[in-house]
Amino acid sequence: MKISKIINPVLNFFFPDVCIVCGEDTDKNNLSVCRKCLNKIEFIKPPYCQTCFLPLPDGGAHCWQCRKTKYHFEKVIAAGLYIGILRELILKFKEKDFLKMALGNLLVEVLVKNIDINQFDLIVAVPLSKKKEFGRDYNQSQLLAELLADKMNKEVISGNLIRVKDTKPQFELSRVERLVNLKDAFFVKDPSVFKNKNIVLVDDIATTCSTLEECSSVLKNAGAKKVFCAVLARD
Template sequence: MFQSVLALFFPKICYSCNGLLHDNEQYACTSCRHNFPVTNFHFNKDETVLKVFYGRIPVENATALLRFEKKGITQNLIHNLKYKGFEEIGEFLGNWLGGELQNFPEYQDIDMVIPVPLHKKKLRKRGYNQVAKFGQALATSLKAEYIEDVLVKVTNTSSQVTKNRLTRWLNNTEVFKVINSHKIENKHILLVDDIITTGATMEACGTVLLKNANTRISIATMAIA
């Protein structure tokens, strides 16, 4: 009875299409779940994400769960995650991708999961890192450690959305640094973010992480543009 009254005043919505969810649905409606533009990169041994970093930084393995298209359901999903406070979307996507990656040998030796960090000013303004719950869920699935106190963003850069590849790379130069570096020596790190476009941000993160002894990097994102 209480749940019915609660649903009347606070109805559950689909985070992809903003429609109402039925009682047996969670996070996304059945229609959106069937229409999510999944990449299947890791199932098909597709190197689309890996090729983004060829000649830039050495990456062991790389994948993205969904394709990101303007005005598509993935964009709405991630918009709700980043700007509407629906942090549970990150957990939903992390459990989904983690449940798949745990079956692949190349991801079974991941030692730790590290999110692309936000600058402390942006973190205070937003209240959370939209990648945190995604990374935590992946770490749980892969039986890895989730680490937030190694990679930090030291420069508060402007939005990357309208920048081209060169400008993004220049904008990220010396933006990130590693602290507590002893934690990542001899480790295989899964670096995670929400969307990969040019790869400049993850390249900048990977560059500073790889300066540490015998560190290896793999990459996983919610979506690829």
């Protein structure tokens, strides 16, 4: 058992209302992050790419990558940029599962602004590799998916989209290598569950969107109608 697993609940028992970023009082908001720190998060404001949510400082509807790529997903929706406080919170989230409240709320907020909630049926998390899941106690994308499902009154489907191949960490690779690396990495156990469904696919960070694309392609091949991707941060 990891030492943090023992210490964190103890710390949180004695200091339940302390901001994990700055140590100030959270005013009992149950988010473990104070309002001041939450306000410092840099949300993505227009103009951004209508497909991948990448900020476009020079305007336009699509980034150059999306102009030349046909994806299996409809679009990516991201809460903020992978910098500053949001980056810090996402990194901490790998160890501190209670951050799902603060981060999940951000994702719900940006999702309802960008897609019609009545338009989709199911929520699915990008699965972690077995190796990673073993070293960790949970898949943070799965926690986010569960929170989203709970807040939006939708069904979350776990264990049907699975990772069948342990891949190299994506950040070590170029764009083309990333796609090759992910080839045949995912698999749907029972396609009938996804047949004709509109799915929200959840992950923590989108860098080149290759993981989202590979999962979306597998979901579409399983019969899904549309896939929307929801991520905490665009890198």
